[in-house]
Amino acid sequence: MVAALATACGGTAQSDGDAGKPAKGGTLRVALAAQPSSFNPVLGNSGSADFIVQYSIFDTLTEFNSETGEVDPRLAESWTFSDPTTFVMTLRAGAAFHDGSPVDAEAVVWFLNHARGPEGGGAQVDLAKVESAEATGELEVTVQLTEPFTGLPWVLSGRSGMVMSRAAYEKDPEGFAQHPVGAGPYRFVSYKKGAKIELERFEDYWNPDGIYPDAVEFTIFQEPTTILNAIKSGEQNLSFSVSPKDVAQLESDPSVNVTTGSSYLLDQIHMNRSKKPLNDPRVRRALSLALDRDVFVKAATFGLGEPGYQFFPEDSPAAAPSIAVDNAPDLDQARSLMAEAGYGDGVGLTMLTQTSEIEVRKAEVLQAQLAEIGVELDIRPTELTQAVAEMFQDQSADLFFAYGVSRADVGDTINATFGAEALYNLPHEEHPAVMEKLAEANATSDIAERNKHLQAAAEAIADESLLLPVAFNPFIAVTTSSVHGVRVDAVLKPRLDGIWIEN
Amino acid sequence: MNGSEAVPPSASLPAAPTLRVENLSVYLRSPAGEVQVVRDVSFTIGAGEAVGMVGESGSGKSVTGLALMRLLDPAKTRVEGRAYLGGRDILALPEREMRAVRGREMSMVFQESATALDPVFTVGTQLVETIRAHRDVSVKQARLRAIELLDAVGIAMPARRFGEYPHQMSGGMKQRVMIAMALACDPDLIIADEPTTAVDVTIQAQILDLLGRLSRERGVAILFITHDLGVVAEFCSRALTMYAGEVVEVADVAGLLAAPAHPYTAGLIRAIPRADDKGRDLYEIRGTVPSPTEMPGGCRFRPRCDHAGDVCGNEQALVTIASERKVRCVRSSEIEFEGVG
Amino acid sequence: MQRAGSIVLTLVLATVITFGLQKLVPGDPALAIAGEDATAQRVAEIRADLGLDRPFVVQYLDWLRGAVTGDLGTTIRGDASVWDLIGQRLPATLTLAAVALLFSIIIGVGAGVAAALRHGSKADTAVTAVATLGVAVPNFWLGMVIVVVFGLTLNWLPVSGYALPWEDFAAWARHVTLPAIALGTAGAAEIARQVRSALVEVLRSDFIRTHRAKGLPQRAVVWRHAMKNASLPLVTVVGLQISHLLGGTVVIESVFAIPGIGSLIVQSANQRDYPVIQGVVFVTALLIILTNLAVDLVYRYVDPRIGVRPARRAGLRRAQRGVTV
Numbered sequence A: 001m002v003a004a005l006a007t008a009c010g011g012t013a014q015s016d017g018d019a020g021k022p023a024k025g026g027t028l029r030v031a032l033a034a035q036p037s038s039f040n041p042v043l044g045n046s047g048s049a050d051f052i053v054q055y056s057i058f059d060t061l062t063e064f065n066s067e068t069g070e071v072d073p074r075l076a077e078s079w080t081f082s083d084p085t086t087f088v089m090t091l092r093a094g095a096a097f098h099d100g101s102p103v104d105a106e107a108v109v110w111f112l113n114h115a116r117g118p119e120g121g122g123a124q125v126d127l128a129k130v131e132s133a134e135a136t137g138e139l140e141v142t143v144q145l146t147e148p149f150t151g152l153p154w155v156l157s158g159r160s161g162m163v164m165s166r167a168a169y170e171k172d173p174e175g176f177a178q179h180p181v182g183a184g185p186y187r188f189v190s191y192k193k194g195a196k197i198e199l200e201r202f203e204d205y206w207n208p209d210g211i212y213p214d215a216v217e218f219t220i221f222q223e224p225t226t227i228l229n230a231i232k233s234g235e236q237n238l239s240f241s242v243s244p245k246d247v248a249q250l251e252s253d254p255s256v257n258v259t260t261g262s263s264y265l266l267d268q269i270h271m272n273r274s275k276k277p278l279n280d281p282r283v284r285r286a287l288s289l290a291l292d293r294d295v296f297v298k299a300a301t302f303g304l305g306e307p308g309y310q311f312f313p314e315d316s317p318a319a320a321p322s323i324a325v326d327n328a329p330d331l332d333q334a335r336s337l338m339a340e341a342g343y344g345d346g347v348g349l350t351m352l353t354q355t356s357e358i359e360v361r362k363a364e365v366l367q368a369q370l371a372e373i374g375v376e377l378d379i380r381p382t383e384l385t386q387a388v389a390e391m392f393q394d395q396s397a398d399l400f401f402a403y404g405v406s407r408a409d410v411g412d413t414i415n416a417t418f419g420a421e422a423l424y425n426l427p428h429e430e431h432p433a434v435m436e437k438l439a440e441a442n443a444t445s446d447i448a449e450r451n452k453h454l455q456a457a458a459e460a461i462a463d464e465s466l467l468l469p470v471a472f473n474p475f476i477a478v479t480t481s482s483v484h485g486v487r488v489d490a491v492l493k494p495r496l497d498g499i500w501i502e503n
Numbered sequence B: 001m002n003g004s005e006a007v008p009p010s011a012s013l014p015a016a017p018t019l020r021v022e023n024l025s026v027y028l029r030s031p032a033g034e035v036q037v038v039r040d041v042s043f044t045i046g047a048g049e050a051v052g053m054v055g056e057s058g059s060g061k062s063v064t065g066l067a068l069m070r071l072l073d074p075a076k077t078r079v080e081g082r083a084y085l086g087g088r089d090i091l092a093l094p095e096r097e098m099r100a101v102r103g104r105e106m107s108m109v110f111q112e113s114a115t116a117l118d119p120v121f122t123v124g125t126q127l128v129e130t131i132r133a134h135r136d137v138s139v140k141q142a143r144l145r146a147i148e149l150l151d152a153v154g155i156a157m158p159a160r161r162f163g164e165y166p167h168q169m170s171g172g173m174k175q176r177v178m179i180a181m182a183l184a185c186d187p188d189l190i191i192a193d194e195p196t197t198a199v200d201v202t203i204q205a206q207i208l209d210l211l212g213r214l215s216r217e218r219g220v221a222i223l224f225i226t227h228d229l230g231v232v233a234e235f236c237s238r239a240l241t242m243y244a245g246e247v248v249e250v251a252d253v254a255g256l257l258a259a260p261a262h263p264y265t266a267g268l269i270r271a272i273p274r275a276d277d278k279g280r281d282l283y284e285i286r287g288t289v290p291s292p293t294e295m296p297g298g299c300r301f302r303p304r305c306d307h308a309g310d311v312c313g314n315e316q317a318l319v320t321i322a323s324e325r326k327v328r329c330v331r332s333s334e335i336e337f338e339g340v341g
Numbered sequence C: 001m002q003r004a005g006s007i008v009l010t011l012v013l014a015t016v017i018t019f020g021l022q023k024l025v026p027g028d029p030a031l032a033i034a035g036e037d038a039t040a041q042r043v044a045e046i047r048a049d050l051g052l053d054r055p056f057v058v059q060y061l062d063w064l065r066g067a068v069t070g071d072l073g074t075t076i077r078g079d080a081s082v083w084d085l086i087g088q089r090l091p092a093t094l095t096l097a098a099v100a101l102l103f104s105i106i107i108g109v110g111a112g113v114a115a116a117l118r119h120g121s122k123a124d125t126a127v128t129a130v131a132t133l134g135v136a137v138p139n140f141w142l143g144m145v146i147v148v149v150f151g152l153t154l155n156w157l158p159v160s161g162y163a164l165p166w167e168d169f170a171a172w173a174r175h176v177t178l179p180a181i182a183l184g185t186a187g188a189a190e191i192a193r194q195v196r197s198a199l200v201e202v203l204r205s206d207f208i209r210t211h212r213a214k215g216l217p218q219r220a221v222v223w224r225h226a227m228k229n230a231s232l233p234l235v236t237v238v239g240l241q242i243s244h245l246l247g248g249t250v251v252i253e254s255v256f257a258i259p260g261i262g263s264l265i266v267q268s269a270n271q272r273d274y275p276v277i278q279g280v281v282f283v284t285a286l287l288i289i290l291t292n293l294a295v296d297l298v299y300r301y302v303d304p305r306i307g308v309r310p311a312r313r314a315g316l317r318r319a320q321r322g323v324t325v
């Protein structure tokens, strides 16, 4: 579950000793575990696989700050809500696209309208509350909203803020994804589909300071072990696609640097609340009380990541302090809730999970813990899209263990999980208590106020145990020992800024 | 020596025999140890002479022939004795020199014409190869010689047949090709191991005729291995009877057929089918050839012999009983054979 | 004519089966495309867009109509033509498979002949044992071991990536070695076994004795005559190895991060990119059919009896079956 608010949770950079001063030069070779779904940012849909590449090619209007949980200026120098439905943003001067055209108010207005228009793909959803966008100065953009939506600056740190070159797009709309042109620190050179992406540094980038390598090469791997081998042998020098199970081994390898931390990506158990026995909040609550999340993190994810007691990480301003305490393991209470609900003699539940070794391992830890209160889990490892179909379309399983929806904005995340249209919401009807709190949060542009409402939403989710949080996934970056400057990214969509290669 | 048609002109000259075999023994090696399958075989063949070797299946005829050709796998067999061909003991030659002897000084015609030719090369190629293995001639010359040979063994349209594969030929024709191959380098000795078993009677007659003519015209010595005493009668001047790895009788063919000295030879003769056999059961020697691992002591034929007596329990020596006649039976002189002569 | 018919039939069958399997195997491309934005409505829209809501037969015939005219369509997201994609990937696979095949043949024939000539000896037993093991070793595992030993421990050769020989020959040679060995080992083992047993049998046959009796040198007897006679099962097993190699690239290209059609089919399967899977299967089936044609031609060359006597053919077929067991 990616939430774009709050402070980063416990990032610990390791073994990045004193390697001297950052220097320009070299080729950063990044091993990816999946190919980007598209180079057209607004059409992309695969989260982290897309973002790593797209962030290099496309600069964004704002930037999510993992450490503060706030959004920082990027192409937009400053912004303000002049009223809850009017957003005014001032662009920085001197930024340009790779094709030379300026990133000015007109360019941004075109992009926002394009992104929310018919060719906007997934970005349409992000910008659904935008009524109009207008250039109100050479570098000033004014956005009118249909209803209060103070999550907008966070949204603009993601794909909906990845300004595309209008000239390049209009010259060849179909071909844009094959020759993407943005205003990011690297320009696109070539792409062999599914195999390799080559970028070179954009020398006219407005902020050349943190951009070190001369070129970036992304190579797409199918086999996780091959990524490890390629890093160990120095053929690749950076990857964010390493499994927790390999971390200990890599940390003992002197030729490799490992950076770990926690993220907002929440492993959770989706429950089919539309039928027995999970339509009973007592059963859902009992499941939550039966979980020992500390043990889960130690046993299933090798101590990496953080226990997840609620929808947002503990140190997120949107997290409600009371929930963690309420969700501490309590087997007695869990058993009596089960008995109360009429399942004192136990109950069998089917749980879908993904097929990878680590996901099955996680599911088995859950199975052991839930067995304590008489819940017999039937684990069914299932390929992801099939699992989604079985759980949310066919409703042929009780539980689905997976990480959640990821959206740039917390409110949007809630919407995608509990909204009436959300595929992941069972039953497919809006949850009134949660959605009410969300509306209140979006209506205020005061951060503290907004957080209070979001906390209320989190409480509403916890009160009825609408979903079962388990643990926040770890952030893991592995590099060869000559690569420095990797920072933990709490939303698992890392940028390459600041990374440099020792020569 | 009798006056049969097989006697070549040269036989009257006091010359050294083409082949002289002395005390040839062959042992098969097996994990359980060695077994002897041929024991102390000695005989000679003169130039232009055809000597028959008869005996039931398993009596060691082929092994004898292969041992002389040195074609037994040295890893699996051991050969003892001497065999003089052209003045040298070929059993003692180094393999490299022996290769030059094979196909050139001596050659062998095998029984199984159907499988004895290489199926994936034309007969012409196989002939040319034989010639060029021994003679320093061009492919073209070798080809002419090969066609000549095919013609000589009575193959019609030899130039066309030259380019054919074995599977395109009849059994008789293949056997002729085998003979042509054996003749390719004008050998002094041909070992013909049942060369006519696989062909019908007319072809058999033609092939025998061919071999006989070659033997006479070119002075080739022939060891003619066969089951068939009738063929021996027609074709050979002398004959050896082999039983259980031993030579049990040596004689001129006429004498052998008219008055066999060994009960085994007599049994073989009695078992030849005749025109007046109709209505009568064909005679068969009772029992079977003993396997080399279960050789009876004393006379090896004793378990099957109708004349066996106490003396037969002793080892039997090959004894000369007349000029050119030897027999391995102590009771030979006492026995009257029925159904023979 | 009959042959053309059977080729068409094979292609149609192969594509119908993959088409059917795609529909049977769990996973919905619409869900894959919808990704994180999935709503029930959006998934339905995508399905309609892609024509996935039409009957199976209609979808297949639609694809077939394209394929017949040489149009394999585009990826399911429409961002590349399937032909282009296969064209980009095929050279890596073919060059890799070629080296692997060469490796299999050289090692397999060498070991097989050596064992057959020393039939029953310790060397023979060793070759047979290693070959039996080699046939059973999974590609994936062998690839991993080779990577760890030669790539990571000895640091001799790269463990990932690829280059094409006509782009950078030296880089290609370095990159192709380990995967080709991993890919070709099972084939080498299988070829060694087949060559050994075929050669042992041939060496026992009467005509080999005839060749010896003619005074041919051992060299000529073994390499010219015995090998040509033993080459029928060799050609058969090499033909089969080509199909196996193409299959093996799926694993090996993933293990060594080689951008060939093997890794393409893995990627496409993960993304439920039906048109690409279908295209790759189609092209692979074509390649295998071409291989079989070539094998048949070579048969005719090495064995003049083929196509002549039905009895021999039956024997051959037995020999071929023997190879697959």
Ligand SMILES: Nc1ncnc2c1ncn2[C@@H]1O[C@H](COP(=O)(O)OP(=O)(O)OP(=O)(O)O)[C@@H](O)[C@H]1O
Residues within 6 Å of the ligand: B028, B037, B055, B056, B057, B058, B059, B060, B061, B062, B063, B064, B227, B291, B292
């Ligand atoms: N390769 C071999 N392995 C084991 N035993 C063999 C081998 N070759 C021959 N023998 C044995 O040697 C003995 C003699 O066999 P040989 O083939 O010489 O008999 P033969 O007289 O030629 O019989 P046939 O008339 O059937 O050709 C037999 O007992 C046979 O079983």
Ligand code: SF4
Residues within 6 Å of the ligand: B262, B263, B264, B299, B300, B301, B302, B303, B305, B306, B307, B308, B309, B311, B312, B316, B328, B329, B330, B331, B332
């Ligand atoms: S020695 Fe005795 S047993 Fe042997 S053949 Fe003569 S009579 Fe028969």
Ligand SMILES: [Mg+2]
Residues within 6 Å of the ligand: B061, B062, B063, B193
């Ligand atoms: Mg024989």
